[in-house]
Amino acid sequence: MDDRARKTALITGASSGIGRAFAEEYARRGLDLVLVARRAAPLQDVAEMLRKRNGIAAHVFPADLADPATPDHLFDHLSAQNLEVDVLVNNAGFGVPGNLIDVDWSRHKDTIEVMAAAPVHLCHVFAPRMLSRGSGRVINVSSLSAYLPPHAGGTLYYPVKSYLLQFSLALRAELKGQGVHVTALCPGFTHTGFQAAAGGTVESVAVPKWLWSASSDVARAAMGAVEKNKPVCIPGAFNKTVAAFFKITPAPLGRFFVGG
Numbered sequence: 001m002d003d004r005a006r007k008t009a010l011i012t013g014a015s016s017g018i019g020r021a022f023a024e025e026y027a028r029r030g031l032d033l034v035l036v037a038r039r040a041a042p043l044q045d046v047a048e049m050l051r052k053r054n055g056i057a058a059h060v061f062p063a064d065l066a067d068p069a070t071p072d073h074l075f076d077h078l079s080a081q082n083l084e085v086d087v088l089v090n091n092a093g094f095g096v097p098g099n100l101i102d103v104d105w106s107r108h109k110d111t112i113e114v115m116a117a118a119p120v121h122l123c124h125v126f127a128p129r130m131l132s133r134g135s136g137r138v139i140n141v142s143s144l145s146a147y148l149p150p151h152a153g154g155t156l157y158y159p160v161k162s163y164l165l166q167f168s169l170a171l172r173a174e175l176k177g178q179g180v181h182v183t184a185l186c187p188g189f190t191h192t193g194f195q196a197a198a199g200g201t202v203e204s205v206a207v208p209k210w211l212w213s214a215s216s217d218v219a220r221a222a223m224g225a226v227e228k229n230k231p232v233c234i235p236g237a238f239n240k241t242v243a244a245f246f247k248i249t250p251a252p253l254g255r256f257f258v259g260g
Helices: 017-028 040-054 070-080 105-133 157-175 194-198 215-227 237-248 251-258
Strands: 008-012 032-037 058-062 087-090 136-141 180-185
Touching (some): 040 058, 087 105, 105 136, 157 180
Parallel strands (some): 008 032
């Protein structure tokens, strides 16, 4: 069993939004951090702030998860520094506005790499070390959209998030009873930099303010869920109702409701 005094959380997409909220919450609880994102400067700013505020170690790894080699490079980098990952938060992601055929393939390829391939790859390299210690936590950030029917305008984003949800459930079944917890986080509308970065996405429509959640509330809900070894975390009563509704609604009727 692992007897290290300090644990470490690795968080992708950690420079803003839900990823930054995870970093702040885990730092507040005394965990050291490995922060991953494309932009180095915002990542360094977050790391420095959390070091000063919480007295923890915060390592930065600026990298693009659209590059298939990044997960292996990250694993090798941390191994060379004898850094173990106790908590893995696969949060990085973005939306692609427009119909499938109207957007360059390179953008779609990056979407699949960042939100589907990279989370699986990171689980593949870090989960064995968690198993060897008999302890670990994995949070895969999916979306409430994983429960919605496919429709025009969500041609890739919705299916990818559904895939990540199903992958999390399958991985959890594989690791059951071995000390490693896996939870899929499926938030609804959340205050992040996501919509601005996407340039307008399937989730950037005008919705009532009361439907939006704070990133910090979403992160805390997921952290509590993974500690309790819950398979899925859907923050908020309204979001839980939406997910339940589409679970029991016939597919043609569901597509009608979402305008597909």
